[in-house]
Amino acid sequence: MAILNENFLKLKAGYLFPEISRRIKVFKQNHADADVISMGIGDVTQPLPTAITEAMKKAVAELGTSNGFHGYGPERGYDFLANLIVQHDYKSRGVDIETTEVFISDGAKCDTANIQEIFGLENTVAVADPVYPVYVDTNVMAGRTGPSDENGRYGKIVYMPCTAENDFSPELPTQQVDLIYLCFPNNPTGAVVSKETLARWVEYAREHKAVILFDAAYEAFITEDDIPHSIYEVQGAKEVAIEFRSYSKSAGFTGVRCGYCVVPRQLKAYTKDGQAIDLNSIWNRRQGTKFNGASYISQAGAAATYSDAGKKQIQENIDIYMKNAGLIRKTLSELGYEVHGGVNAPYIWLKTPNEMTSWDFFDVLLNKAHVVGTPGAGFGAAGEGYFRLTAFPQPNNVEEALRRIAKL
């Protein structure tokens, strides 16, 4: 008899975004004419820069020729892209990463979801709360957690509350944890941390032989000078951290699919009897066995993000989004909302008014303003009472959404 992986039955109903889609669908069935503005799912809206489309058209054309045809690429990605990553994303910030430490993939969601596979089920996982649900749900599926309680918190997971009181920067755990998911600039709160704060995490991980899974998918949105873009800017981090990067939000690749992670050669995990094992080779084996490389076309497009024209055009799009973020912050503050984030991240994290629950505020916003956001509770128990708005819509839609919210 084929037995189910019963861990799937522990998952709470519906991943956050499908549930939002369902509510929008119901609303639209009853309000066919309503012009719904989405500030919910963190999806970009600006068209791809021409430097990127030109590079991808060229890649497609190559594939149509005998000499330019590319079949299977390296599972870990092409060196032409990995070399650019090493140079532009790391060396430019004083960080030495080797090409063989870079693993190119079809996106940071897949990488942050799959990375837990190389670790044993006995590890204690720590996550921020609120948190990007993928970190938690993939550990639930793997069997690293108990069932969920009435607040939606799963057994065995160590939740690290992030609230206005701690500036949305979690405290170091007071107990032993083994795998620590950190995301800065943060999704959903938009918070960032200083190099000194990151250094304390690296120190904790070194002391406890823990591994930090550092999601830097939003680093391109950092506007303040002294905020680290990579955890490897902290001395010693290569011994304890895997870093995830994405072209999705910075370069508009949500539909193109390309990202990467860095697994440094110094990074180890341990067998139960204490033998240190190099994780770069384990992840390489995982990717070589279960993945066949990102699309050649997507990798060619990603390479173009590092050209002078590509960089300039990407920055123009980021500026549009961050101008949205500034406007959302300013307008909502003036309306009396308590507003966080939006300075070094494309997410604005606001306190729901009048102690409303976040799903109630979702329904009010959808039904009264025809604006979709993301309920904080969808990101975890500590997200209750908060609400995420993204800065990714077209500017005219942001302005219109803010006008409607002002009328509420």
Added chain:
Amino acid sequence: MAILNENFLKLKAGYLFPEISRRIKVFKQNHADADVISMGIGDVTQPLPTAITEAMKKAVAELGTSNGFHGYGPERGYDFLANLIVQHDYKSRGVDIETTEVFISDGAKCDTANIQEIFGLENTVAVADPVYPVYVDTNVMAGRTGPSDENGRYGKIVYMPCTAENDFSPELPTQQVDLIYLCFPNNPTGAVVSKETLARWVEYAREHKAVILFDAAYEAFITEDDIPHSIYEVQGAKEVAIEFRSYSKSAGFTGVRCGYCVVPRQLKAYTKDGQAIDLNSIWNRRQGTKFNGASYISQAGAAATYSDAGKKQIQENIDIYMKNAGLIRKTLSELGYEVHGGVNAPYIWLKTPNEMTSWDFFDVLLNKAHVVGTPGAGFGAAGEGYFRLTAFPQPNNVEEALRRIAKL
């Protein structure tokens, strides 16, 4: 302390193809001038048909416009492609599949690797021997096996030998097995089975509440009329089988990355206490949580494979490969080799001469003829004494390789 998933340490040294790459690299270091012809890894060589490149260029251009921009697509793939799949791949052969039963991905390797996640670790896995290593290695990583023995066979896996004696069609297991990987047309043997034989597997699975994981990645290469292209051509198969398809070999997508699997609504797995659970919704949850959809560009290219021009151009490429296959069969037979496959599949499976081991024959072929093939032992213990050649090289390379082999 971060504990490793120690199941990775059970894996035998190197996945097959990296080991082949390593030996080629060593050879080339010592023979810089040698013109090595690869008939090893099953990678296509014909450029992409123009119907497909045109569709992908159009998709790239769309992404560069405000109106045509596509961000996140559905994790399960776009309906525009799923509808074509339902119509052209299934309805055309009398099989009714619903759009919501189709899950589009970045390739069949990922799907056949990931599918085991939705099943419990207590299931008994059955695989053909020889076998595509991904089926086995992913179950090793997950912890569904014991360590490997001296023949490279992992504990708890049920290996079903496929040899010339049984026409490379495995016997039904005499014991209870729960997850059965079948691949027809077969990689690596090139064997196919009749509808009657498949029906016996479906019957076994229904009786034993087992699930068949049916890899049909090579169905486009079937030339004989009475061979089933889909397991769903067998009555009742939708209750017991998941089917995997790929555009890699048929349409030249090895570098473009697109494939799909079908998880029928009737298909169930069971909780330990016997409750039947719908696997379509479980796989949907898995993909929604861990995957972000195949590239829009790749999906647009895949859709073009179903246009009249696309179909015709793809068939021209398949004809080139199958003409290669016929030539390899004919020439090697005339040279006295025992040859299998190559009629309904792009793989020729030959017996090594003089009882040589398959890695010895690999080294002879590489060193004396500068031709690379794949040692049968790399696909499992029962593959020892066999050798796989692919029909995918350029025709002039196939002819040259055969001339060199004739001289051995």
